Amino acid sequence: AQSVTQLDSQVPVFEEAPVELRCNYSSSVSVYLFWYVQYPNQGLQLLLKYLSGSTLVKGINGFEAEFNKSQTSFHLRKPSVHISDTAEYFCAVSDRGGFKTIFGAGTRLFVKA
Amino acid sequence: GAVVSQHPSRVICKSGTSVKIECRSLDFQATTMFWYRQFPKQSLMLMATSNEGSKATYEQGVEKDKFLINHASLTLSTLTVTSAHPEDSSFYICSALDSGVGTDTQYFGPGTRLTVL
Numbered sequence: 001a002q003s004v005t006q007l008d009s010q011v012p013v014f015e016e017a018p019v020e021l022r023c024n025y026s027s028s029v030s031v032y033l034f035w036y037v038q039y040p041n042q043g044l045q046l047l048l049k050y051l052s053g054s055t056l057v058k059g060i061n062g063f064e065a066e067f068n069k070s071q072t073s074f075h076l077r078k079p080s081v082h083i084s085d086t087a088e089y090f091c092a093v094s095d096r097g098g099f100k101t102i103f104g105a106g107t108r109l110f111v112k113a
Numbered sequence: 114g115a116v117v118s119q120h121p122s123r124v125i126c127k128s129g130t131s132v133k134i135e136c137r138s139l140d141f142q143a144t145t146m147f148w149y150r151q152f153p154k155q156s157l158m159l160m161a162t163s164n165e166g167s168k169a170t171y172e173q174g175v176e177k178d179k180f181l182i183n184h185a186s187l188t189l190s191t192l193t194v195t196s197a198h199p200e201d202s203s204f205y206i207c208s209a210l211d212s213g214v215g216t217d218t219q220y221f222g223p224g225t226r227l228t229v230l
Contacts, residue, residue, distance in 0.1 A: 036221075043119075043206055043223040044157075090156060094219075101147070101208075101219060103156045 002027040002093045006104035014112050015083055021076040021107045023091030033074040034092040034101070035065055044090065050074065061085070086111045115141050117209045119222035126197055127230055134192045134225045136207030142187040143209035147219065148180075151204040163190040197229045 007022040025033065032051050036044040048059025055067040065076045074091060088108050094101040116139040126132050136146055144165045149157040161182050162170040169182035179201075181193040190209075194201055204226050208219040 041204075041224070041226070043117075044208075044221040046218065046220075049218070100159065100162060102159070105156045 002031060002095065002102050004091050004093050004102055004104035006091050006107045008107050009105065010108045010110065012110045012112060013081055016080050018079050019077065019081050019085075019109065021089050021091075021109065023074045023076065023104060025072050025074065025091070025093045027072075027093060027095070030096050031093045032096060033065075033067060034094070035059065035063070035074075035076045036090045036092060036103075037061075038088045038090065038106075040087075047076070047089075081109070081111050083111050083113060085109060115139075115209075115211055115218075115220045117207065117220045117222040119205075119207055119225050121225060122223060123226045123228075125228045125230065128198050129196055131193055131195045132197055132227060134194075134205055134207075134227075136190045136192070136209065136222055138188045138209040138211075138220070141209070141211045141213060141220075143190075144187060144212050145210040146184060146190040147208045147210070148182060148190075148192050149206045149208070151206060151224075153204075157206060160192075194227065197227070199229045202227055202229045 003026050005024045013019045034049045035047040038044050047063050048057045050057045050067045058064045063078050088106045090106050091104040092101050118137045120135045146163040148160045151157045160175045163182045163184040165184045171177045184190040206224045208221045
């Protein structure tokens with residue numbers, strides 16, 4: 001079974017500052033890792049995913065994440081955030097067989113002017 | 114990118130009635146779809162995995178007789194909340210797995226907000 005822990009429930013940050021949203025996972029098997037963004041009253045949009053290969057993954061909207069197998073982490077980063085990045089961000093893990101996805105509790109990113 | 118639609122986007126019903134929510138993959142075939150439930154300010158909880166042509170697989174604690182899932186075609190899965198009660202009020206989100214060659218991505222629908230009075 002897999003589990004996902006998002007270490008921060010809320011992250012306030014000023015516009016144009018860098019941000020890191022932390023995610024740790026546990027699994028007894030190889031997994032895929034994802035970051036999704038959810039705007040109010042909307043579904044989820046995929047930001048990026050790690051399937052295999054390079055541990056640094058670049059996604060949409062200037063976000064990137066790094067897979068660290070030894071630390072079982074998949075932290076999300078952006079060097080300079082915008083007001084429009086204010087949203088809920090979910091880290092997720094799925095097994096490589098059935099694709100059942102387990103989500104973290106979410107981190108609310110709040111970008112202040 | 115691939116698109117998944119949900120209908121309706123919002124529904125209000127009286128306690129005791131049944132509500133059907135549709136999930137469609139618009140430009141790809143999906144042998145597997147997933148149904149999630151999201152309470153306010155919380156994460157998504159997987160309810161069940163819907164497989165085309167076979168019975169759905171429900172997660173522990175989810176009542177299969179209350180949340181009926183039908184995956185009758187490669188582009189449509191339906192979730193029916195039977196005899197709905199106020200505690201069933203929630204945001205229901207489906208996702209469809211693009212099982213085409215070289216792809217293994219889930220695409221999420223926009224969600225359906227159910228309010229049971």
